[in-house]
Amino acid sequence: MQLNQGFTSLRSRYVLAILIFFLCLILGSGAMHLFFLLNGLTIEDSSSLYELLENKEQVNLVRVAFGISHLIGFVLSSIIIGKMLKRSPFETTSSPTSQFDPKVLMQWFLLLLLCYPLAGLLGYWAGKIPLPEWMSAMDESSFQALEGLIKMDSPLQLMANLLIIAIIPGLGEEMLFRGILQAQLQLHVKKMIYVVFLSAFIFAAFHLQFVGFFPKMIIGLVLAATYFYTGNLWYTIGIHILNNSFHVILAYVRPESIDSQSTEMPFESNQQLIVLLTLPLIYWYFNHIKKEKLNGGSA
Known part of the structure; x- marks a missing residue:
């Protein structure tokens, strides 16, 4: 019974981890679009994105927006999921004293x-x-x-x-x-x-x-x-x-x-x-x- 409960609990945590990841992706995308709006820009489709990328004055804004989106979608989600699973992404899987070479x-x-x-x-x-x-x-x-x-x-x-x-x-x-x-x-x-x-x-x-x-x-x-x-x-x-x-x-x-x-x-x-x-x-x-x-x- 305890083994089954443990498996169910672990499975629930993994499902929650997936939900957290996709939520962070959505938040990252929302933050990117908000950044564009605050700078007077809108991204309606891929063609409007290409137009921004062709504009030398605006391409740097696109870079910043992409960076914000990635930080939220991947870095933030990994930190949150790591806390939930009680295992940091940076925790070594071999010797805990292994040094970077x-x-x-x-x-x-x-x-x-x-x-x-x-x-x-x-x-x-x-x-x-x-x-x-x-x-x-x-x-x-x-x-x-x-x-x-x-x-x-x-x-x-x-x-x-x-x-x-x-x-x-x-x-x-x-x-x-x-x-x-x-x-x-x-x-x-x-x-x-x-x-x-x-x-x-x-x-x-x-x-x-x-x-x-x-x-x-x-x-x-x-x-x-x-x-x-x-x-x-x-x-x-x-x-x-x-x-x-x-x-x-x-x-x-x-x-x-x-x-x-x-x-x-x-x-x-x-x-x-x-x-x-x-x-x-x-x-x-x-x-x-x-x-x-x-x-x-x-x-």
């Missing part, structure tokens, strides 16, 4: 870099799949919004984008998807492969992009594996921030690269073969850093 961060980030070509190829293949018009429109809308946001013509805008696109999402999304979601999965699912896959799948699916789903799934797999083996959220936060920062800085240094990040990026047959040949390298390197961690080494 920059070398370990770079080892796992290198794994993500090795996966970049594979992620790009999967996105290219996904882009070749005929989609319903509404799915294509959703993907295109998402890319256009990012394209408008990521255009920069000054160091100040670069710093703003690093904060809004790299740092805040890197912090908030990792607090939620790894610090809350994956930590709870690891309490109930013992097999690493299931935990990592579920965490990565939910992370990728939440972004609501079909073509972008597969590249984000690859990123999610690396982040989930990093968290599983290190037990320290700061590693996944660091990797997430480095990953997003890489693309922001690339867009600043080479503005023409923005178009190359779309679903139209070509892969010649020989390039596809080379990418597939990197799979053994990825597998070997993953096992290498995993064994170092399990053997008590620096990784």
Whole structure:
């Protein structure tokens, strides 16, 4: 009887956690629209958002609004859910005395870099799949919004984008998807492969992009594996921030690269073969850093 009551109580807390998260998303969206209204702007549909993004005087307001929305939707929700579940997102899942090591961060980030070509190829293949018009429109809308946001013509805008696109999402999304979601999965699912896959799948699916789903799934797999083996959220936060920062800085240094990040990026047959040949390298390197961690080494 007590076991059944405990399960019911736990299930109720998880349902409440989901409700809190979506409530915070709604509050974040409301705060974003309120911020626009206070600055004399309105967002009625995606086209009006694109118009704001094209206006150099107003794009910074959009950046601030997005930042506010993300802080409420992800950071605030993670803190509240963590309090309710009595487990901070930053609580380690391995040794509570484990120290952050920059070398370990770079080892796992290198794994993500090795996966970049594979992620790009999967996105290219996904882009070749005929989609319903509404799915294509959703993907295109998402890319256009990012394209408008990521255009920069000054160091100040670069710093703003690093904060809004790299740092805040890197912090908030990792607090939620790894610090809350994956930590709870690891309490109930013992097999690493299931935990990592579920965490990565939910992370990728939440972004609501079909073509972008597969590249984000690859990123999610690396982040989930990093968290599983290190037990320290700061590693996944660091990797997430480095990953997003890489693309922001690339867009600043080479503005023409923005178009190359779309679903139209070509892969010649020989390039596809080379990418597939990197799979053994990825597998070997993953096992290498995993064994170092399990053997008590620096990784």
